[in-house]
Amino acid sequence: MTIESAIPVDGPVTVALWRACGLTRPWNDPDADFALALDSPSSTVLVARGASGIDGSVMVGFDGHRGWVYYLAVAPDGRRAGLGRALMEAAETWLRARGAPKIQLMVREDNHQALGFYQALGLEPQKVVTLGRFLKDDS
Template sequence: MIEAASAADAAAVVALWRDCGLTRPWNDPHADFALALGTATSTVLVARAGADVTGSAMVGFDGHRGWVYYLAVAPDRQRGGLGRALMAAAEAWLRARGVPKVQLMVREGNAAALGFYEALGLERQPVVVFGRFLEGDEGR
């Protein structure tokens, strides 16, 4: 079953993100989770097997495009279709809000993720992403 997460899911979801290697020292995953649940334009979807969180996808709409972050499937459940189901659920969430396009970012060198998204029919986009931390970016 895939459904919207609740605040009570925070620890399990963040643990999943860590198990899947999705967190970075400069991002607070607990803050990311809380912010996603705290706004009307984003959520975290979770897949469950009984009481266990086995997958997640953070999804949001920035007013122009839909975005997917933290798509994660528990390592012992990967390659069974759950990632595909989570991505379909994220796209359905966006479609229900009239969002015209979904985008996501994959770190360079992550061949497994690149192959996964390409197999789902997503296409590399002819853009370059620029960024800057707005506060506390010393040493990053």
Template structure:
């Protein structure tokens, strides 16, 4: 069953993100999790398995597009369809809010993730993502 995460789920979800190699030193996953749950236009969905959190996805509606972050499936739950279920739940959540399009970013070196998303019908968008860190 997929449900919206609670603050009490933070430790288990963040541990999964770390185990799946989704975190980076410049992103604070605890802060990302807390902000997603605190916002009216974002959340974290999770799926529980026998050993605890088996998968999760963070989603948000920026008012123009729906975004997907931190899609993670525990090693023991891979190749079971859980990733597809989480993406379907994310799409349903965004669709219910009127998002016309779903977007996500994948590192160009992550061939496994790129293959997964391609199998779901997501395509490269022909844009370049630019960014910089905001300083206090």
């Protein structure tokens, strides 16, 4: 098993993994999300390659202030064997190499399995509310 930055041809398999892990939402375009992360020098998608293909992924990016994690996914039949932890460690290594002082992420409040996982890794809830809206297309 190796964890490394994805390349463009990894997109379909990685997005299929995200779908299998329940990470996609109708208002997001996961193929575009994958391509955008690979296009920027300040973000990437790390994938875990095993004998049977891509077994896990994590998107990571540094906005110049904080490091952010998205699309952490471990294939359902590969869980509870340390791969999620290894992917988060790889994301931390990627962020440290770019000088990011902090790693943070958003979890849906009803995703109890992920909350249990992050708690086991020592991540703590932050006292903030996340606000946002999609940017309008000016063109």
